Amino acid sequence: MSVPPYQPPPYHPPAPPNQFNGKHKTILGCGGLLFMVVLVGSIGAACSPQASVKTRAVPGPTVTETVTATVTDTPRRAPKETVPKETASAAERTKLSNYAGQQLQAAQDAAQAEGFFVLTSHDATGAGRMQLLDRNWKVCSQKPGPGKVDHSTTIDFATVKLEETCP
Numbered sequence: 001m002s003v004p005p006y007q008p009p010p011y012h013p014p015a016p017p018n019q020f021n022g023k024h025k026t027i028l029g030c031g032g033l034l035f036m037v038v039l040v041g042s043i044g045a046a047c048s049p050q051a052s053v054k055t056r057a058v059p060g061p062t063v064t065e066t067v068t069a070t071v072t073d074t075p076r077r078a079p080k081e082t083v084p085k086e087t088a089s090a091a092e093r094t095k096l097s098n099y100a101g102q103q104l105q106a107a108q109d110a111a112q113a114e115g116f117f118v119l120t121s122h123d124a125t126g127a128g129r130m131q132l133l134d135r136n137w138k139v140c141s142q143k144p145g146p147g148k149v150d151h152s153t154t155i156d157f158a159t160v161k162l163e164e165t166c167p
Contacts, residue, residue, distance in 0.1 A: 047132050096155070098146040104159050105134035107142075115151050124158035124167055131159055140166035 020028065094115050099107035108119050123129040124140045131137045137159040144153060160166055 093148045093150050096142075096144065096146055096149040099139045099142055099157065102139050103135060103162070104131060104137040104139055104157060107139045107157060108134060111155055116149070116153070116155050118152065118154045119157070120154060121157040121159050124160050125164070126167075136162055138162050138166075 096116065097110065097114065099110065102110070104121060108121075111119055121131050121134075121137070121139075123131070138161075139157045139159055141158045143156045143158075149155075
């Protein structure tokens, strides 16, 4: 009898059920890393202050059309009444409430409900701290103060932490 030219492959006992081999460790590590990135990103998006959107008017292309019209004499109608400019601008102004003493998140929600969407906040103590969790801060003052304000005005809240007193 002759010896086969190839040896059988070496026998490796299977890994115990509660141990991971190299491939399992790699997959688990990548999955954990991906989970952490998604978790940190979603927390950052949920906790970031309201971003103010600034738009800039950019002139578009000018279109010129030449129209030839035939005019026939017809009786003229009375001109329509126009709304005075003061009334039109007054319609854009809304009463801004006083938010001093309120929780920052509640003040922002109430201001947005009144139609004010350009909101900022800063640390009233001057320490320059960021308001990451709006629910942990309270409003000390606001600019502009309560009264009739245009909707496009930026409302700035001066805030301190809930357990602190306003300066």
